[in-house]
Amino acid sequence: MKKLTGILLCALLLVFSTFNGLNAQTKAISSMKGDLNNDGVVNTLDVVMLINIIFGGDQGIMYADVNGDGVVNTLDLVMTVNIIFYGQPSELTVATSEVSGITYFSAFCGGNVSDDGGLDMVSRGICWSTSESPTVFDNVIFNGSETGEFACVMTDLASATTYYVRAFAINTADTAYGEQRVYTTDVYSAIGQSVDLGLPSGTKWADRNIGASLASEYGNYYSWGETATKEDYSWNTYICTLDQCDTSEDPIFAAGLTDISGTDFDAAHVIWGGTWQMPTDEQLSELLDNCTWIWSTQGGVDGYFVIGPNGNCIFLPSTGCFDGTELRFCGALGFYWTSTHCMYNTTNANHLLFNPSHSFENFLYRYYGQTIRPITF
Ligand SMILES: [Ca+2]
Numbered sequence: 001m002k003k004l005t006g007i008l009l010c011a012l013l014l015v016f017s018t019f020n021g022l023n024a025q026t027k028a029i030s031s032m033k034g035d036l037n038n039d040g041v042v043n044t045l046d047v048v049m050l051i052n053i054i055f056g057g058d059q060g061i062m063y064a065d066v067n068g069d070g071v072v073n074t075l076d077l078v079m080t081v082n083i084i085f086y087g088q089p090s091e092l093t094v095a096t097s098e099v100s101g102i103t104y105f106s107a108f109c110g111g112n113v114s115d116d117g118g119l120d121m122v123s124r125g126i127c128w129s130t131s132e133s134p135t136v137f138d139n140v141i142f143n144g145s146e147t148g149e150f151a152c153v154m155t156d157l158a159s160a161t162t163y164y165v166r167a168f169a170i171n172t173a174d175t176a177y178g179e180q181r182v183y184t185t186d187v188y189s190a191i192g193q194s195v196d197l198g199l200p201s202g203t204k205w206a207d208r209n210i211g212a213s214l215a216s217e218y219g220n221y222y223s224w225g226e227t228a229t230k231e232d233y234s235w236n237t238y239i240c241t242l243d244q245c246d247t248s249e250d251p252i253f254a255a256g257l258t259d260i261s262g263t264d265f266d267a268a269h270v271i272w273g274g275t276w277q278m279p280t281d282e283q284l285s286e287l288l289d290n291c292t293w294i295w296s297t298q299g300g301v302d303g304y305f306v307i308g309p310n311g312n313c314i315f316l317p318s319t320g321c322f323d324g325t326e327l328r329f330c331g332a333l334g335f336y337w338t339s340t341h342c343m344y345n346t347t348n349a350n351h352l353l354f355n356p357s358h359s360f361e362n363f364l365y366r367y368y369g370q371t372i373r374p375i376t377f
C-alpha cells in the first residue's frame with residue numbers, strides 16, 4: 001500500500017515536472033533524508049527535484065541517493081514520497097561521547113543510542129584499537145541493550161599510546177557505529193604522581209598506594225601509626241598493646257595527637273616525603289562525596305575507578321587487610337587508612353572500606369595492616 005501510494009504520486013509528479021521545468025542545478029546538502037533542496041522540509045519540491053535528477057540523466061548527484069544504496073533511481077523516489085506521507089524512517093543511530101579521565105592505563109568513553117531503528121536492541125558499548133575505525137571484533141565492552149546514554153572504562157591500556165574508539169549499537173538487523181574519537185594515554189612514571197580530581201579543597205590524590213609501582217598493585221600494608229611493614233599484624237607487634245591505648249605507653253596519645261597526618265607516625269610523610277601525607281577523614285569524606293565510584297578491573301584486579309568533578313580519575317584496588325599473618329578479603333574488599341584517630345574508640349582509627357556495591361568510612365583496630373593512598377596539595 002505504501003509503495004503503491006509512492007508510485008502513483010511519482011507518476012503524477014513526473015508529468016507535472018516535465019512541464020514545470022524545475023531543475024536540479026542547485027546543489028543541496030541536508031542531514032534530513034529526502035530534503036534535496038535543503039529547505040528543512042521534505043515535500044513535493046524535493047520530489048520534483050529528484051525526478052529531474054533521475055530522468056534528466058544527472059546520475060552523479062549522490063546526495064539524491066535517499067535510501068543510501070549507492071544509486072539514484074526510482075526507489076529513492078518511492079522513499080521520498082513515503083517520507084512525505086509517513087515521516088522519516090527509523091534508523092539505528094549511535095553517537096560516541098568525548099573521551100575523558102585519561103590515565104597511563106585507562107580512559108573513559110561512552111555513547112548515546114538515539115534511535116533503535118524500529119527493532120529490538122541486542123547490545124551496545126564501545127570498541128577500541130590502536131588502528132583506525134575499530135569494530136566489535138577489536139577490544140570491546142558491552143554495556144546494556146537499551147537506547148540512551150551510557151559510559152564505559154577502557155582498562156589495561158598501554159601507556160603513551162594512541163587509541164581509536166567508537167561507540168556501537170546492535171539491533172536484530174544491523175550494527176551501527178558512532179563517530180571515531182582519538183586519544184593518547186599518559187606517560188607512565190616510575191614514582192607516584194598526584195592527580196588533580198577537581199576537588200573543592202584542592203586536595204590531590206596519588207595515582208598508586210605506598211609500595212606499589214602500578215595503580216593496580218596493592219603495595220605495602222601498615223598498622224596505623226607505623227611506618228614499616230612486618231610479618232605479623234597484631235596487638236603483640238603494635239606500637240602499644242590494646243590496654244596501653246590512650247595511656248602514656250601509647251606513643252600517639254603521649255604525643256597529644258588525634259590525627260597523625262604529616263607527623264612521624266604518617267607512613268606517607270615518612271616514606272614518600274615532600275608534601276605527601278595520609279588522608280584525613282575529612283579528605284576521605286570529600287573523595288566519597290564529590291566523586292563517582294565505578295567498579296571495574298585493572299591489571300586483573302577488581303577495584304574502583306574514582307572519577308573527580310573535573311573528569312580525572314584514580315584507581316583503588318581491592319587490597320584486603322592483614323590480620324595477624326593472614327591477608328584477608330584481598331581482591332574482594334578495599335581497606336585504606338586515614339590519618340584520623342577514631343573519636344568513639346581510641347583503640348581504633350578511621351579507614352575507607354569498600355566492596356563492589358558500597359564505599360564508606362568506618363573504623364578498625366589500629367593493629368590491622370592496611371594500605372595507604374597518599375594525598376598532597
Ligand atoms: Ca525540501
Ligand SMILES: [Ca+2]
Pocket residue numbers: 064065066067068069070071072073075076
Ligand atoms: Ca538509492
